[in-house]
Amino acid sequence: MKRTHRVLQLESYRSPLVLRERRVPDPGPDQVRIRIEACGVCRTDLHVRDGELDEARLPIVLGHEIVGRVDAVGPVSERTMPDASQPADDTGPALRVGDRVGVPWLGWTCGACAFCRRDEENLCDRAVFTGYHRDGGYAEYTIAESAYCFPVPDTMDPTHAAPLLCAGLIGYRAYRLARHSLRGFDGAGEAPSLRLGLYGFGAAAHILAQVAIHDGHEVYAFTRPGDGAGQEFAKELGAAWAGDSTATPPSPLDAALLFAPVGSLVPTALRAIRKGGSVICAGIHMSEIPAFPYAILWEERTVRSVANLTRRDGTHFFEKIATIPVRTEVETFPLEQADEALERLRSGALRGAAVLVPGRTTD
Ligand SMILES: [Zn+2]
Ligand SMILES: [Zn+2]
Missing domain, CATH: 3.90.180.10 (Medium-chain alcohol dehydrogenases, catalytic domain)
Structure with a gap:
């Protein structure tokens, strides 16, 4: 010993x-x-x-x-x-x-x-x-x-x-919170297949993508602008779409999960989700979130964090x-x-x- x-x-x-x-x-x-x-x-x-x-x-x-x-x-x-x-x-x-x-x-x-x-x-x-x-x-x-x-x-x-x-567990908690927040006001069931945006395709997102795809959901992977290798990696894991974090996805997302510590992604993600959709911030720290117009939060969109x-x-x-x-x-x-x-x-x-x-x- x-x-x-x-x-x-x-x-x-x-x-x-x-x-x-x-x-x-x-x-x-x-x-x-x-x-x-x-x-x-x-x-x-x-x-x-x-x-x-x-x-x-x-x-x-x-x-x-x-x-x-x-x-x-x-x-x-x-x-x-x-x-x-x-x-x-x-x-x-x-x-x-x-x-x-x-x-x-x-x-x-x-x-x-x-x-x-x-x-x-x-x-x-x-x-x-x-x-x-x-x-x-x-x-x-x-x-x-x-x-x-x-x-x-x-x-x-x-x-x-x-x-x-941690990456796996926190990603999974964020995923469960997103799904929970998508149930209707009276707890109506969520759609069987969700369009989930993952912003920052690193340790957490690459694990969660596999779980979400296995559960029958569509994954939209957002990487740093120009990160072709990251986008390729996401597609290899089965992402339906992969692109730059600044890009507009081909269809509105049900929920966006933010794993990148970048506050400016909050309004970006709000613009990418549908009415009633949610933006979940999964990191312990994020740079400042810039001011944004109420119109992009309107129609029952939510922003929330996941802790621990x-x-x-x-x-x-x-x-x-x-x-x-x-x-x-x-x-x-x-x-x-x-x-x-x-x-x-x-x-x-x-x-x-x-x-x-x-x-x-x-x-
Ligand atoms: Zn951690
Ligand atoms: Zn206690």
């Missing part, structure tokens, strides 16, 4: 991450220690590093798309559930050494605030997020709360599973993808090259998702 491990930590904002050797941590009550096999690189990591969110305590280890093996299990405490109506699975899986798990952005919730009690733990007043409030997965080992880990099948390649933990995830989202999502042959496209990087992976993400020079593999070393 190793006594120290390598972590890549953020020590000051807008600066390169720093490689450090740290003592391997021990799991506390209801926690597990995980030997990390892969950790996806999410746009949120870039926002944290750039100081675009409320500033985290430093140093912090980024990364919240973690896949690894349970390596040690902490003592189990007698947890009293705050609310008897909470689902029985609220305590999470009973984990054993050797189990493969995934650790998402949602690291802990209080279980007691108004949001937790109404099954909106994604909005918990005291939520702790992985790789933001507590150390994440740009490391060889990490600690997680057992109840917030998801089981990841042994048959899955860890590098391909990693992007599912609930454990139930994760359970639904992993059940769902067990029935769909989702193929995640990944580019792997050794831990030391996390900054390069982040810059590639920023510039849009990635096909699919970037994933760090801590076991790999640079030559």
Whole structure:
């Protein structure tokens, strides 16, 4: 058993991450220690590093798309559930050494605030997020709360599973919200086949496109203007149409999901949706949204955001993808090259998702 491990930590904002050797941590009550096999690189990591969110305590280890093996299990405490109506699975899986798990952005919730009690733990007043409030997965080992880990099948390649933990999950939550908002005023059913616009065709959109197409919907992929490779990629995955984010789609969309952190896309997407349609902003941060005329919001169009995830989202999502042959496209990087992976993400020079593999070393 190793006594120290390598972590890549953020020590000051807008600066390169720093490689450090740290003592391997021990799991506390209801926690597990995980030997990390892969950790996806999410746009949120870039926002944290750039100081675009409320500033985290430093140093912090980024990364919240973690896949690894349970390596040690902490003592189990007698947890009293705050609310008897909470689902029985609220305590999470009973984990054993050797189990493969995934650790998402949602690291802990209080279980007691108004949001937790109404099954909106994604909005918990005291939520702790992985790789933001507590150390994440740009490391060889990490600690997680057992109840917030998801089981990841042994048959899955860890590098391909990693992007599912945030890009996949958040995309899926946005997709469900979009579908929910399209039901009529009295809850009438949505159309069997929807026209869904995905703005920003990266890690989240390339996973969601496969799920939506499998569900019988049409995907319209919007990329950075001139990104022919991105548009080609979307078509390979079955998109009905792919074009520049500034383009008008051939038919009005039922919903537009925004994965690019670009505020000017909000009015653009509002102009692309039909009456009663919705624009869902799926990122944690976005540049300022320019003023727009009321006429493009009129006729019951909506704009809303998606924040974080609930454990139930994760359970639904992993059940769902067990029935769909989702193929995640990944580019792997050794831990030391996390900054390069982040810059590639920023510039849009990635096909699919970037994933760090801590076991790999640079030559
Ligand atoms: Zn709470
Ligand atoms: Zn993320």
